[in-house]
Amino acid sequence: MTDGSSAGLRTRLEAHVRRFARAGLGAGSRVSRREIARAALGSAVGIVVAALMAHLLAPGLPAAGLVAPMGATAVLVFAVPASPLAQPWPALAGNTVSALVGALCLRLVGDPALAAPLAVGLAIACMFALRCLHPPGGASALLAVLTGAQPGFAFSPVLLDTLVIVLAGIAYNRLTGRAYPQAVPLHPARPEPQAPARFTAADLDAALAHYDQVLDISRHDLEQLLQFAEAAAYERKFGELRCRDIMSAPPLTVPFGCPLAEAWQLMRERRIKALPVVDKSQHIVGIVTVADFMKQADFPTVEGLGKRLRRLLRVTGRGKRPETVGEIMTREVRIASADRFISELLPLFSDAGHHHIPVLDGERRVVGVITQSDLIRALHRTVRAG
Template sequence: MTRPDLLARLQALVRGFAAAGLVAGSRVSPREMGRAALGSAVGILVASLTAHALAPGLPALGLVAPMGATAVLVFAVPASPLAQPWPAVAGNTVSALVGALCARFAGDLGLAAPLAVGLAIACMFALRCLHPPGGATALLAALSGVDPGFALSPVLLDTLVIVLAGVAYNRLTGRAYPHALPLHPAQPAGAAPTRFSTADLDAALAHYDQVLDISRQDLEQLLQFAEAAAYERKFGELRCRDIMSTPPLTVPFGCTLAEAWELMRERRIKALPVTDRAQRIAGIVTVADFMKHADFQSIDGLGARLRGLIRASGLTHDDKPHVVGQIMTRQVRIASADRYISELLPLFSDAGHHHIPVLDAERRVVGVITQSDLIRALHRTVKAA
């Protein structure tokens, strides 16, 4: 069998295991894989050189095998609670000491080996320094029958150097290490309120009752980001035609001011799109337009001036406006029926718009989106998230 054939079979085997749920899928980029691999090699190299310089009498370059596993955690998963400086340094050192003591007092290797691993795990739990390579360190110390000083050199020395190298390398490559744990993780910016509380998450973790290779704070923040992403995805799919009010309430260019004002008062709305004879948008008339022409700058007598504006004068020629086309706003913010709702959010939140006419391909008014329509859509999205 040629090497390419063997590689192809191995890849097919891995894909089969992955399809059966026996292999976790990769969630990192090739760049991150390279970063972690290079960092682990650098950490082991620095630990070896340091141990050789400080304790030249140590065999095997001053390294012990469990340091390879520690390097994997520190450089490949620096956010893991099991990879932080205290678990790494204390976990390896305590485990090495436990293994050495078991070898000295248990007598039989068949008893010393399992006793060392079990006691090391118990001690790491008690000291809150659970570190998986600690189990290997305890086993190595028990099987080798080393002196308790083995815990200090090379174990403590090697682990300290790897951790310090991890701090420098991770920060130089854009990874936070040690990984700070916020007491109150912030929600993603702009996210809707999550549907679970801190107490809910604590109850779920208590029910699960297993060690997770992720901090409780990171898990909560991850869930918040996932919920926010689902919310954004669902809201991002909505288009204007999905939430607009139809049929649109419009008035023609020649509608009298009295008719338009009465219509707004009856329907309790603050704006009316103004259309031409082909139902194409010509402008929009709002309460603000009426107030502007009634000189709202002066409060005294505003009601009388507004009634005078709306009431027909009965004259054939005067300077007073009579129809909405004379007071409407001609520059209108519009949206197409196929436009995504998410694109209109700045218009409502920042620009202060309250009503946006929705047009079809022929620029005919087919609907209107109001702040109420938008709030209803947000409410439905949050409920469905």
Template sequence: MRRLRVWLARWLPGPVGIDGHETWRTVAGAGAGILFAAVFSRLLAGSGPVGSWLVAPLGASAVLVFALPASPLAQPWAVIGGNTLSALAGIACAGLISDPALAAAAAVALAVLLMVQTRSLHPPGGAAALLMVLTHTTQFHFAVFPVLLNSLLLVCMGVLYNSLTGRSYPRAQLLAPGAGLQPVHGRGFSAADLDAALAHYNQVVDISRADLHALLEHAEMAAYQRKLGVLRCGEVMSRAPLTVQFGTPLKEAWDLMRDRRIKALPVVDRAMHVVGIVTNADFMRIADLDRHEGLGERLRQVLRASGLTHSEQPEVVGQIMTRQVRVASEDRLLSDLVPVFSDDGHHHIPVIDGQQKLAGMITQTDVVRALYRAGT
């Protein structure tokens, strides 16, 4: 009985997942698309029954173009190529196979094959192929007019209407060059892992590769926010951090970092506004870290004051500090900083209060500690 209930539950429809505004946007778009295609096709036809200038599968195409504009099945090439190639397959089968049942089966099967091979998979295409058999259409020009024209007009309205109502159409189906090499922000898996999962699934997925990538990024960020809750930077930061000023001698700053075993010092002015940050990497840079031999001696030379009023050698923190500093406010969600630490190479981020003054410092260790506590 349990298995039966589980199986029966599969028949129940899930929520569509759109609000009232999106519902009416879709309704109006589908109506506008069919009206546009019908009026122009009728004008070109001049006369004749409606079936000679408007095909029924266009209604199904309209549902996809206006209700699911991000779907790979609704993209312009899928609509135009899928409907037209399927119509050609149906016309060929209607003329070559006398038995309507066999002709119908062959037409739909051939249409699916053509659409898959040409990357134009479009469900209404199957209906277009079947329609040719049911109406015993054997003239190949019917695939051009009205099928091709109807599809082209619908796509044109889809581009215009979706763009005006805030929906991207056509929708990019592939990531930008090089984007596939970047990890998903969650760091739980990479783009290559996503490709492997899709290959293992081995079924048509009604969402583009690019949209799926973005969707998973949002899902992982939502997971971080759920685990961290409403935890703010001010709740986990290290308060009253050690600081230096622009004119602090390099040796004094270096000794302070060595004695306290810290890797970065915020540089502040007299009002405690952050003007820069000095790190171990800044000291290593001016000591020419790339040359390993004699590094210690070069570093000692850097730290040794020249005693001259004018010197090309940097002697104070302000001459080697990083001026462009990434800061965070006390009330910022800690989850917002996870990508900053993991992707952007930051290890220390100064935290400022409402008066833009230094209030604390957040390190990778603080974030890891907060994540650990949130998960326990």
């Protein structure tokens, strides 16, 4: 083998070792010190209470009435009370059934070396069948084989210890603000993200079926977690948008003295419903909308509206009726700066009923217009990009 081949092989091996090391370290638990202290104290309290109760109810048991798998059960019940593997039924049935399987396998096989793997495998199969998968159950089955336990071992101390730990877990978790056991509502409340959910319950079920592995999180909690993550991502992306990113530009504006007929024709040709009215410096002085035209044409009276509108647009030069946009425009205009965040404008469109908001630059000149259509397009792009 050449030196180059040896160096390449060594590089690949080192890369594999580094990946294995990173995978072995795991992602870590991102919880506060307070939560770590709560879980540690709760586990210790649960073990103490289990030992005391076992001593009182079954004083003849050795080693303070405790068995090693209870330590693992305490970790689940007190440190991860939201886990499906930590709930009362998996804990009680998982430990008890597994210990019973271990004792029976030893009696049937006789040789601990053969009974041990058989007991652990059968215990796992039974826990799956009974919907009570509980990791310490594998240890309970193995312990029953290695200690030569009788079938009664499954009930005292295993069931007894587990029951005490579960009851202590219910009390301790509730006192410290943790829901245990986890009750899945028949109609779980969904979070309300700003954007529509991009997946349905059926989509989640299909993904879980494709994944085909046990997850240490309930389906309900996983669905809520994904929905909240999606909502947070949407809010982050939409929250970064500013008016200059979505406004219609360059803006179509008209001067103060623009004839009504010219403005109306412009709105019809461009299929727009509002025109900012500006002075010679492009500073906004008002806005003229379709509603302003209809108001002048006596819109509430539908009969003969077209005739009245044509009469309004006809120039007479007699000064009896308005002839320029400056005479009918709305002078109080809601505006926004080009640097303003879009999220700040949502109430103006949804609650205040605005349809067109002129956008100004740093020198107060009109540089664009944001309409409901612009906002909808921005929402659509944000959802698709998510």
